[in-house]
Amino acid sequence: MTTPQYSVAVGDVEIDDEFWTPWIRRNRTETIEYQYDQLEESGALENFRRAAAGREGGFQGMWFQDSDAYKWLEAASYELAKADDPGLRERVDEVIDLIAGAQREDGYVNTYFQLVEPDKQWTNLNMLHELYCGGHLIEAAVAHYQATGERSLLDVGVGFADHVDDVFGDEVDGVPGHEEIELALIKLYRVTGEDRYLDRARYFVDLRGHDDRLAWEFDHLDEVAGHEYSDGDAAEGAEVVFTDDDGEYDGSYAQAHAPVREQDTVEGHSVRAMYLFAAVTDLVDETGDEELWAAMERLWENMTTKRMYVTGGIGPEHEHEGFTEDYDLPNETAYAETCAAIGSIFWNQRLLEHTGEAKYADLVERTLYNGFLAGVGLDGKRFFYVNPLASSGDHHRKGWFTCACCPPNAARLFASLGQYCYSTRDGELYVDQFVGSTLETTVDGVDVTVEQSSSLPWTGDVTLAIDAEGPVPVNVRVPEWATDATVTVDGEDADVDGAGFVRLAREWDGETVEVTLERETELIAAHPAVEDDVGRVAVERAPLVYAAEAVDNDRPLHQYAVPSDADAEATHEPSLLEGVTTLDVDATVPDLDGWDGSLYRPASETASEEAALTLVPYYAWDNREAGDMQVWHRSDLS
């Protein structure tokens, strides 16, 4: 069994797309290279060397630094899955050797504990990320095995998983403060066929919210690991993030406030929530647990209708890096962590593949082009951890972070993007995302080839040339944003009934499917309960959300008002920001005549004049001269 993370393997898809290929190339040539250097510079590799040598102390970095190496291995493995690369393979093998060398005979590996607090393993599940790091080890192990067929890292992952399976439910009962092990164990189950990994994932999912260990640790902070770690007091950190407004313990930070199957609202640290829900969706897919599925549907509904930015970004609040209340979506102080957007893509892709419902692919698309993509600079070297929807000009991407979770997370998403373009389900093929690419896969044993070309995101023309050795139905997504859509097979119209998948059930012998997706520049309003957006409009030219930057506009951005029926002119500018379509939207600005020497005047005496507000895709902001940015513009909405 070598079921990939999703139903199509990374190696089955070769992307060749005008929009995405440069991102993926920069990811390979800049990000992955740079991150390898960082593993050495940050001490991540040295930590493994010291652990392998049986030394004590000298640990460098945050206590979850091991995960940087694992995420890099996962991203590098996806690259190896797509094309061999002897140089990269050699470095991958070196890093695997270090990790294997550091692993104890009982399977445990975590250089923080091995070097700093060897007698305090599993004492601080809340904050010390042992299971989180182990989960990333397993994800890397699965990716490496599927890419290369080699068991070098898989054996390390299996050793760790077996150790966890031995310890938990026996010596220790508890759930991790940061979810990740759950989805990793299900991946391991899928690649090994060993039921105990699925059972252990279910144990962690089911125990969450019933378990009182997190609360116990909170009350015994001086007994648990990480109390005096110099790079940040991990134990004390719990006092901040695990308390409610009254200073009482509150498990919602780690989605441990209630059993998952009883949860109604997305709560707490948003990356943790997404990783948990991804695992739960996998679990539902494996077990058919209807109660858990009902929870997934409730939580998705809550997130998408009350707690999500128009970019697909999630988690508005800085201190908890997470969710707050319904409709609390501030723009300038938005957190909307890049990793949370990635986590949302992970979850939604699983929801899509579990249900075959296009709405999940729509959200993957929205998040991919906006909330996620803004996290990475056009140079592939600088990253946003935090993605505000408005800026006064002092928020900029940085090369790296002390808590370096986002850059390697972005790397593994870019490197595996092909997995999100297609999926298979019940013997049918789904074209989920419109990305120029070649798919060679099997659907229920039938070889299928798809050659896709796509003009997205700038225009909506997609061509698919399909070959199959048997009658595999192909489902093509019509996004919710398409104002009109036609799908033809060798020139013959197929039935299109609004948004959703159009099912083309036939034999395939090189037929050409043409998909034409119409869309207009659209002005969007937010629910009136969203205080920051009330009376304002955002501008979309699907799948892109647009933003205004000071560099493109004469007046300060706050002076522009965009009428709700404003016209917009789109212009493709191949030399701007690596090639973008800009929008000039009809707007008004205050007439400055008459204001001379006045600070306050009767409103009835003021006037306005016409102006155009120039917008660029949100993902492209902060790649030029620094200045104000805003997604939501003043309008005439009441």
Place this chain on the structure above:
Amino acid sequence: MTTPQYSVAVGDVEIDDEFWTPWIRRNRTETIEYQYDQLEESGALENFRRAAAGREGGFQGMWFQDSDAYKWLEAASYELAKADDPGLRERVDEVIDLIAGAQREDGYVNTYFQLVEPDKQWTNLNMLHELYCGGHLIEAAVAHYQATGERSLLDVGVGFADHVDDVFGDEVDGVPGHEEIELALIKLYRVTGEDRYLDRARYFVDLRGHDDRLAWEFDHLDEVAGHEYSDGDAAEGAEVVFTDDDGEYDGSYAQAHAPVREQDTVEGHSVRAMYLFAAVTDLVDETGDEELWAAMERLWENMTTKRMYVTGGIGPEHEHEGFTEDYDLPNETAYAETCAAIGSIFWNQRLLEHTGEAKYADLVERTLYNGFLAGVGLDGKRFFYVNPLASSGDHHRKGWFTCACCPPNAARLFASLGQYCYSTRDGELYVDQFVGSTLETTVDGVDVTVEQSSSLPWTGDVTLAIDAEGPVPVNVRVPEWATDATVTVDGEDADVDGAGFVRLAREWDGETVEVTLERETELIAAHPAVEDDVGRVAVERAPLVYAAEAVDNDRPLHQYAVPSDADAEATHEPSLLEGVTTLDVDATVPDLDGWDGSLYRPASETASEEAALTLVPYYAWDNREAGDMQVWHRSDLS
């Protein structure tokens, strides 16, 4: 010579006004009583006792705690000036005895230095407030002398002033980081006729911006006083407030970035700026210095046309408690310290009396009814230090502050309010503010009596019954906000030519002057450069600025949009908030139908419905159930 602070003495005016009398009564029965208790509780009096006993150490409170006692004495003296009160007089005398006992033979008195750092006097002019405390001592001394004719406190003030005059320009050259001594010395000059106090005030004004001592102290923080004071490191505090964005010394916090006569913009700590400009205006009044006067006019222009809230509040920024840049007037994060509003009233009253120009009285009025009055709760026991123009419901008045400058400053303003109602100039009387009151004064030796009744701020009907023993012209102010105004003398119309003083030159034998000021509820816009206010309107019903509070409105305040031509209905509600006129302004709110289950929708599909936004006077906010508050409402302005 006993020239009062302004041209009319506190004791010459007896206020009997439906609006103001309750405030003044609460000030007398609550605030002044409470503050006396606080002097004991905070250790302020104990500091004097210890210093009088020649003890060392044991100092309590902030290093400028002495000034609380002086400000209380000043307020209490104003009460004694208006009516004798044996109990209050006794306590005043006790406090004066303590201060006199603590004063050294050479005239120096400052309990922080006497108890804590006796060898470091005058080493930290930036931050240690010796001259500031001394200035308040002198103000109290002058007020007490004028109220009672007794020299007990005046002698202490004179002793301190003489000591300062001996030391400065000789042993020490420098200016205080917090201005106050300057205006106090001019008051002392006016009451004693001693030129050296005026000259010393001029020395401090002229040296500011030329002096490099503040910068020297900044570079020698470990040599100056206050370095390790336990209640706050006063020396280190300088590193925060006296540095620019690059961490370099910047004197603008104390208006020491340039000579006063060269300054063009109001800068730095706003209370300091107001106290300085008040002194400079006095100096101009005494000396006719045209260059300094030109600076006053420039600075007033800059403040009122670019750096002032619609409430008259000033100083938007928290860290420096002061001014920032033109048009930087955020609402929710406004600082707008109550003391700064009071300082602005001090300055503007002096400008008014120097020029006879009504625009300064207009601003005194705006600030009095709004930016200042909001600083005091309707119970007279709770105070705002900070006066935002929008709140999310978590900003509330408090009983006292560690840095307790605002409550006693409010107390001395309420207690001396009569001084702001009338002024005299060149043998003429001015009716500056419309406050029911009896004035008995002399104008160039001629006895004049005015009986005023006023319906402000709720309606604009004022009656003045005037008697004079000679032909004293009476000037009655027509405020800039009056849309129409009539002034009659015994029923005969006087000429009214827009805003400004209407001069009534005649003999007075009990004639009745009727002033009728028309005004409408008016929607005000702010200059488009004010980011927080763009597209918004504030509502005034002069002289009051109005605010919306959650408690009066069904929808969250952000959902209301007030069209720029909205009608408003005024209703006087005698039992609400001690009696206020409320406004119901025509507005719209989003139609919530159609939003069910949606977070984002095409703007063109949204709709609105009619609603009324209920407003109360800004000064009255936060006296009921906590909730959102806003002064600037969404509108349809472009």
